[in-house]
Amino acid sequence: MDVGANRLPSASRLWTNLWPQGCRKTTHRLNAISASNIKKPGLYPDGAGLYLRVKPSGARSWVFRYMHERKPRYLGLGSAASVSLATARSLAGDARRQLDLGQDPIEAKRLAEREVAAD
16 A cells, blocks of 8 residues: 555645646746747747837847836837847846836936937
8 A cells, every 4th residue: 555645745736736837937938049030920028027029020129028107118128130138138137127226227228318418
C-alpha cells in the first residue's frame, strides 16, 4: 500500500494548481529572431509593460505601456529597426524606475527634450 498516495498537496502546490497558466507573470517572451519575424499587425508583449507594436503598414516599434493616474499611457521607445530588444528592455526598465519615483515617463521625456532644445 502506497502511503504517499493519500496525502494532501501542500498549500503552495494547491494554489499553483488552481492559478490559471495564462495569468502567471512572465517576462522576456520575445527574442530577437521572433521579434524580427512578426509581420501581422498588433501588439506583442515581451512582459513587464514592453510591447512590440506592428502597424498595418509593416512598421514595427517598441512601446512601453503603463498606467498613470488611472489612464493607460504608451511611451514610444523607438523603431524596432534602430532599437534592439535588449535596449528596449533597458529603456522600459528606466521608465519603470521613473514610475516608482512617482514621475510620468512621458512628461520626463518631454521635459528633457525641451531642455535640449533650449540649449
